[in-house]
Amino acid sequence: MRRPSPAIGSEALPEPGRWARTHCAVLAMLPDLSRGPSDTSDLSLGRNRVRRSVFWALFGAIYLCFGMPEVYRVLFEAFGMDPEDESCQPKLRRQLEDVDYVSAEFENKQISWQDMASYRPPQDALFAHPRLFRACVPPGMHRFRGNIWDFDSRPKIMEALGYPLFMNDRIPEVAEARNIELGLGLQLAFLHSSKYKFEHPRFCLERLEYVGQKIQDLVMAERLLMKHLDAPGRWIQERHRRTLMNKFCGRYLRDRHLHHFIIYGESVQDKFEHNRRLRNPASTAVQQAIHGLAYTIYGKPDVRRLMFQVFDFEQIQPKAV
Secondary structure (H helix, E strand, O other), X not given: OOOOOOOOOOOOOHHHXXXXXXXXXXXXXXXXXXXOOOOOOOOOOOHHHHHHHHHHHHHHHHXXXXXXXXXXXXXXXXXXXXXXXXXXXXXXXXXXXXXXXXXHHHOOOOOOHHHHXXXXXXXXXXXXXXXXXXXXXXXXXXXXXXXHHHHHOHHHHHHHHOOOOOOOOOOHHHHHHHHHHHHHHHHHHOEXXXXXXXXXXXXXXXXXXXXXXXXXXXXXXXXXXXXXXXXXXXXXXXXHHHHOOHHHHHHHHXXXXXXXXXXXXXXXXXXXXXXXXXXXXXXXXXXXXXXXXXXXXXXXHHHHHHHHHHOOOOOOOOOXX
């Protein structure tokens, strides 16, 4: 289910270091790597691999020390990364008109990285990340409120996931509005792309799935680093990869019998329900979409709760590294 973007692909990652001319300083501190493999594993790494590793380590240190605002600044200002650059664009696909309005603050406005880094949600905001929630869950989802899925499936899913969470809201109407949006977000998280995507590009789980992939990686990285304080970094990376394999992520959702609530298009429903090779990736996508929704509404603590309490991501231990 992973869809790497050209902007952050393994071939592109070393390039920002070259743009800022920092790779010269990095390689100057390393042994000569141009003479081919050597006896030690460090010397056998290619220049690009070393540069990429240092690039990731640099941003890990910046995030831990200064937080996301500084990551934005270094990435877009110091390194000059431009997601709108022609080389970073994906392959052209059939463009679908987005007829749904996102939000008043997004209307006819291109939000810069400075706006993103300095943004702080208002105190009376419904969600932990209101901008991100609205970018993933379109207001048009209200047209599905009160349908059969909303009455039949949503209460069972919310009970299984422990929703809604208690929030100390001063105004009761705020909690009510949040719970309504939570229900609509859950319906979107279970809305397979075969249902409405070709009528409306955002009436499917793909945007929430994308957010869920990233926050799931971050939460698992924090968990492994704090749990294995003396383990080398490469061991942590390999264990991380094996723990979050797609076949395991979808299995956790199926173990809770939540895959029965996925909304497929009528023309493909039988295929997905009876074909394991189609059903398993779909359940993985829903699992990640749930994590993305939890992050936008309640923040990272709720993603931890879902991963390690509700779904117990560590119940299946990977093979020894």
